[in-house]
Amino acid sequence: QVQLVESGGGLVQPGGSLRLSCAASGRTFGIYAVGWFRQAPGKEREFVAAIRWTGGSIYYADSMKGRFTISRDNAKNTVYLQMNSLKPEDTAVYYCARSKYSRLSQRGYEYDYWGQGTQVTVSS
Secondary structure (H helix, E strand, C coil): CEEEEEECCEEECCCCCEEEEEEEEECHHHCCEEEEEEECCCCCCEEEEEEECCCCCEEECHHHCCCEEEEEEHHHCEEEEEECCCCHHHCEEEEEEEECCCCCCCCHHHEEEECCCEEEEECC
16 A cells, blocks of 8 residues: 655745645555645635656646646655746645556556645635
């Protein structure tokens, strides 16, 4: 099994930045890729970005390009999501998840292990 724990969320003013972390433990050798998703109150879960556990492949949702950056530190078994120029509409619970496959996907059903989520609130 793989355990994923998100951290780094909080309250930030519009235009501010946050860096979320997703720490993996357990059978980390079984990780092909990790994705970030978010879910705002009353809305469906939304794909943010995904990264291969090895190699340089990265995939962003079109709406996230330019403000969000996904990266990883394999030595720390951690994937990061740097979020800049945050807007109130970025307010959501952010989740990381392990992909069941090596390909990068925005489909939530292609991910099996999920973290508990971290709340991001963008408000003045």
